[in-house]
Amino acid sequence: MAGARIQNPESRVQNPETTGQSTAPVHHSPFTIRHSPFIWLTLLLSLPALAPLLQPGYYWGAHDARHSVYFLYEFNKAIQDGIWYPRWAPDFAFGYGYPFFNIYGPLSSYTGEFLHLAGFDIVTAVKIVFGLSVLLSGLTMFLFVRRLLGPRAGLVSALVYVYLPYHLFDLYVRAALAESVGFVFIPLVLWGFFEAVTRPRLAALVWAALAYAGLMFTSNLLALLFTPILGLYVAVMLLWQVVSEWRMPNGESPEPSESPHHTLRRNSAPHPNLRFTFYVLRLIKAGLAPLGVLLLGLGVSAIFWLPAILEYKYVRVDQWVGGRFAFGDDFVELFQLFSPKWGFGASIPGPDDDTGFQLGLAALLLFVLSFWLVPRLADARIRRSFYLFQAVTILLIFLTTPASYGVWAVLPLSTFAQFPWRLLVVIAPFLAVTAGAVMAGEPPVNEQLAVSNEQAMTSEQISSAPLPPGARSLFPVPYSLIILCALILLSSYPYIRAEVRPPKPTEGPVSQAALFRFQQSSDEMTGQTAWVRRIPTWSTLAEQVIRGGQIDTKVNYTALPADQSVGVYSMEMDSVHELLWVGTEKEGQVVTFFVPYYPGWTATIYQDLGPHDGNLDREKGPVTRIGPPVSRPQIRTTPVEGWMQVPIPTGSHFLELRFEDTPVRVAGRWITFVSLLLAMGLLVWGWGRWK
Numbered sequence: 155m156a157g158a159r160i161q162n163p164e165s166r167v168q169n170p171e172t173t174g175q176s177t178a179p180v181h182h183s184p185f186t187i188r189h190s191p192f193i194w195l196t197l198l199l200s201l202p203a204l205a206p207l208l209q210p211g212y213y214w215g216a217h218d219a220r221h222s223v224y225f226l227y228e229f230n231k232a233i234q235d236g237i238w239y240p241r242w243a244p245d246f247a248f249g250y251g252y253p254f255f256n257i258y259g260p261l262s263s264y265t266g267e268f269l270h271l272a273g274f275d276i277v278t279a280v281k282i283v284f285g286l287s288v289l290l291s292g293l294t295m296f297l298f299v300r301r302l303l304g305p306r307a308g309l310v311s312a313l314v315y316v317y318l319p320y321h322l323f324d325l326y327v328r329a330a331l332a333e334s335v336g337f338v339f340i341p342l343v344l345w346g347f348f349e350a351v352t353r354p355r356l357a358a359l360v361w362a363a364l365a366y367a368g369l370m371f372t373s374n375l376l377a378l379l380f381t382p383i384l385g386l387y388v389a390v391m392l393l394w395q396v397v398s399e400w401r402m403p404n405g406e407s408p409e410p411s412e413s414p415h416h417t418l419r420r421n422s423a424p425h426p427n428l429r430f431t432f433y434v435l436r437l438i439k440a441g442l443a444p445l446g447v448l449l450l451g452l453g454v455s456a457i458f459w460l461p462a463i464l465e466y467k468y469v470r471v472d473q474w475v476g477g478r479f480a481f482g483d484d485f486v487e488l489f490q491l492f493s494p495k496w497g498f499g500a501s502i503p504g505p506d507d508d509t510g511f512q513l514g515l516a517a518l519l520l521f522v523l524s525f526w527l528v529p530r531l532a533d534a535r536i537r538r539s540f541y542l543f544q545a546v547t548i549l550l551i552f553l554t555t556p557a558s559y560g561v562w563a564v565l566p567l568s569t570f571a572q573f574p575w576r577l578l579v580v581i582a583p584f585l586a587v588t589a590g591a592v593m594a595g596e597p598p599v600n601e602q603l604a605v606s607n608e609q610a611m612t613s614e615q616i617s618s619a620p621l622p623p624g625a626r627s628l629f630p631v632p633y634s635l636i637i638l639c640a641l642i643l644l645s646s647y648p649y650i651r652a653e654v655r656p657p658k659p660t661e662g663p664v665s666q667a668a669l670f671r672f673q674q675s676s677d678e679m680t681g682q683t684a685w686v687r688r689i690p691t692w693s694t695l696a697e698q699v700i701r702g703g704q705i706d707t708k709v710n711y712t713a714l715p716a717d718q719s720v721g722v723y724s725m726e727m728d729s730v731h732e733l734l735w736v737g738t739e740k741e742g743q744v745v746t747f748f749v750p751y752y753p754g755w756t757a758t759i760y761q762d763l764g765p766h767d768g769n770l771d772r773e774k775g776p777v778t779r780i781g782p783p784v785s786r787p788q789i790r791t792t793p794v795e796g797w798m799q800v801p802i803p804t805g806s807h808f809l810e811l812r813f814e815d816t817p818v819r820v821a822g823r824w825i826t827f828v829s830l831l832l833a834m835g836l837l838v839w840g841w842g843r844w845k
Contacts, residue, residue, distance in 0.1 A: 192305035193296060196312045199639060200292040203316050206326055206652035207285045212277050213652040214661050216329035217500060222280050223662075224669050224679065225331070229255065229263040230270055235728040239457065239823075241754070242813050244729040245669055249695030249705055250797075252681045253752050256819075257462045257469065261371040262335045276664050284325060284334055291337035292316040295583070298345040299590040302536050306635055307590035310520070313639055315341075315586035317646035319496075319514045320578040326652035327498050327509055333579055336376040339369035340583045347384060347444055351391045352535050354443035356840040359450075360833050366451030370459055377459075379571065379580050383550075387542055388444045394538050396437045453829030460822035468753055470682045473689070474572070484573040485556040486511045492518070498653050501573060511575050513551075513585065516645040520589035521547065527591040540588060547584040550577050593635065666705075670696035683750045685796030695748055708732055710797065713746040720745070720802075731812040735762070736802045743802055745809060750796040751789060753816050757800040759784045760808040780808050 206213065213219055232240030232255070240260070246252035255263070262283055269279035295315040300308035315321065321337060324330050346362020349355065370377045452459070483503035490511045499508025524544060531537040552558050554574045562574065571577070660675040662668045673679050674692060682689055695705050707724035709732070714720050721737040722745055736745060749755070761781030784807065790799040800809060815823065 190305070192300070192309050193293065196292050196296045196309055197289055199309075199313055199643065200289055200316045202643060202647075203288050203322070203325075203650055204285050205650055206654065207281050209652075209654050211654045211656065212281065213326060213329060213654050214657045215498065215653050215655060216327060218331070219329035220661050220672050220676075221678065222329055222331040223276055223664060224672065225254075225258075226263055226266040226270065226276050226280055227664055227669065229260070230267055230276070232729050233267055233271075235730065237730060240729075241461075241819070242730055242752075245666060246673075247680045247682060247750075248670055248673055248690055248693035249699070249708075249748070250690065250693060251749050252679075253465075253469065253683070253754075254679075254681065257374070257466055259332055259371050259373045259458065261368065262331045265335070266331075277662075280331065283331060284329075287331075287334040287338055288316060288321075288325065291321070291334075291341070294338055294341040294345075295586055298341040298348075299587055301345060301348070302539070302587075303531075303590050303594045306593035309635070310593050310638060310642070311586045311590035313642045314514075314517050314520065314589040315582065317514070317642055317650075318517055318582050318586065319510060319512045319646060319649050320582055322646060322649045323510065324579065326650075332373040333376060336369060336373045336579065337582070339365055339372060340376075340380060340580075341587075343369055343380070343384065344387070344583065344587070346447060347388055348391075348539065350444040350447050351388060351395065351440065356836055359443060359447050360836050360840070362447045363450035363454060363833060366447065367454035370451065370455035374459060374462055375571075375576075376579060379577065383546055383580060386546070387539075388441075390542050391535070391539065392437060392440050392444075395440060395535070398534065450829060450833060453825050454833060456822040456825035456829065457819075458822070460825070461816070461819045464818050465753060465816070468684045470684055470686060470689075473681060484575060485559070486554045486575045488555050491551065491554070494648075496649055501575065510649070511554075511578065513578075513581070514646065516642045517585045517589055520592055521585055524588040524591040527594065528588070531591070531594060540591060543584045543588050547581055547588065550581045550584070553577055554581075592638070667699050670699055683752045683796060685751045685791045687794045687796065690795070693748065707734075708748045709734065710746040710748050713744075715740075715743070719743070725808075731810060734809045734811075735806070736809045737762075737806040738802060739804055741804060744790070744799045745802055746792065747798045747800070747811060749798050749811070751791045751798045752813075754813050754819070755789060755798060756812055756814050757787050757789055757798075758810045758812070759787060759803060760810065762806040762808055764806075 212223075228243040228245055229240055231244065232242070240263075241253055241256040242251060243254040244251045246254055265286070266276075266279045266283045269282050270276060274282065292312040292315060296305075296308040296312035298308075299311040315337070321334075324334050324337075342365035343362070346358065346365050349358040350362055366377075369380065484501050487505040490505060490507070491513050493510065493512055494515075495512070496510040497508040501507050501509060521544075524540065528537060528540040528544065531540065553561060554577050558574070657663060657668070660668075660671045669679070674696070677691075680689065695708070699705060705727075707727055709722055709724060711722065714722065719738055719740050720743050721735075723735040725733045725735060727733070732747070734745065761784050763779045763781045784803070787801045790801070791797060792799060798811070800811065802809060
């Protein structure tokens with residue numbers, strides 16, 4: 155029949171706005187997921203995207219390839235020192251150190267560290283994380299779109315998502331590990347908040363919160379760019395839901411079986427003011443579930459984002475938002491979004507980039523087709539979601555072009571976004587989801603029988619049944635599905651490549667010396683705290699390592715008095731602390747460290763119990779000489795370098811410099827701990843009720 159609606163094959167819930175009744179939706183158990191042929195097909199067809207990762211070697215010349223490796227190198231150093239949640243990177247800035255992990259999402263580093271501890275070298279661990287991000291991003295997109303439109307649509311969306319040119323650009327041109335892992339969580343977050351608005355259930359809400367926390371832990375920049383879009387999505391969905399109820403005649407609720415708290419009766423005609431108040435309360439009540447998801451997700455990730463935001467002012471932001479990183483020169487010209495040009499160069503001002511920012515031929519064609527297909531979807535909630543996805547995609551595409559400069563000028567995110575083309579990572583999931591509309595269809599399910607028996611068909615059983623007349627997919631199945639999947643892969647095949655080569659001496663092999671050479675040659679990983687006035691270009695620490703030595707102490711011995719009136723002996727050092735014996739008979743002496751100050755660094759003076767025979771050998775008992783703490787002196791800084799200076803008292807003492815948690819970090823840790831307990835408790839309680 156002409157103009158027939160295409161129903162969601164994933165759900166036996168007839169749209170309440172069109173039927174006036176609701177039925178139980180299809181649930182997917184872990185068993186169903188594990189034995190789903192479409193899931194295995196999604197993973198299988200995603201494997202070609204891993205081809206460059208399966209080659210021997212590594213693409214050292216990619217934009218952030220060396221960063222990804224040395225981030226893990228630094229993270230591993232802290233873990234080896236027994237720091238379960240690292241915040242300080244000791245070898246940044248030529249060995250002076252920098253609080254990198256206090257402001258950078260740690261999830262990709264934790265994943266790589268787990269693989270490294272399992273026996274893989276640093277480079278291989280990074281490559282495996284990249285590979286897992288590809289497979290898991292396709293899987294999460296499949297699961298989300300399967301929930302909306304069924305498994306065939308899920309397969310199409312997953313492949314578009316995996317093979318989208320910008321996704322491949324992130325993998326093999328940029329080698330941006332955190333952003334690549336972020337691709338995994340965006341579909342989960344969209345799915346979770348969709349459930350929170352349309353069918354809130356305890357387990358779904360908790361998993362949605364954990365997904366949002368995962369996104370925050372992965373990339374704070376991606377979370378910052380994505381959260382406003384997510385908020386818009388939730389707000390519009392809630393408004394649509396309440397407005398649709400408002401339009402029902404005589405105040406009738408469209409979901410009587412699922413709304414036991416409704417007080418408006420059929421054929422009643424309440425006072426307009428009372429009716430308005432009622433629906434305002436309905437809007438507030440409906441918004442509690444997604445608000446709870448957001449708060450729980452923020453709570454679980456508070457150990458990261460709370461210090462990252464409140465202590466961000468203590469690093470030099472001008473290094474990353476000025477000069478080459480200044481906003482305004484890296485818009486994407488409109489033709490570049492459609493140009494097949496590809497390359498491995500960097501983004502430069504103007505349209506002559508030696509790289510590609512295209513949206514992808516397959517994704518664009520399917521996106522255009524979605525404008526014809528989406529109005530035919532029967533489920534109003536899903537149809538409205540797709541309308542919003544289409545609108546958001548167009549808006550975000552506009553924001554990548556020079557025409558949007560005036561909009562960016564008033565946006566507070568422009569400083570952090572740096573390059574407008576970074577919005578392509580947010581465009582990617584919406585392009586992929588709308589592409590799935592090409593395979594939407596209606597299952598021939600006897601809903602009354604299914605509901606009466608309280609049974610649920612799997613999505614594969616639903617999708618394999620013949621479609622009734624008037625409710626067909628755009629293409630018959632299965633041959634056109636195979637052809638469409640092949641075309642998606644072939645359209646991106648030329649871009650599944652990387653420039654694999656051995657590391658240059660300024661890049662590797664992975665070592666502390668190679669890290670310092672990379673910092674010097676690239677001026678990367680040289681961030682400074684706010685106390686540093688002059689950014690260093692080299693250091694005696696780095697020079698010492700380059701010459702074959704090692705860093706045994708961060709004490710600046712050249713700053714000690716030339717008359718040797720101050721004695722300093724370094725007893726032990728790791729990435730976040732150093733223990734010294736200090737002795738002097740002069741007042742007002744200080745010990746200077748080659749470490750820039752940042753909140754959390756503390757100094758403690760301990761009593762020296764003797765005997766004073768000059769023996770400070772660690773194996774012969776210097777620990778027995780360390781007495782109770784005497785004082786915690788105020789740390790000063792050098793005026794230009796920002797290095798820490800610790801005043802020492804007269805006599806013989808021990809001095810410990812240690813990087814500890816600030817009150818903000820402690821608060822974040824406790825909020826995360828309590829939130830995790832709450833999340834686990836809710837899951838256990840919900841599981842017990844279900845049992």
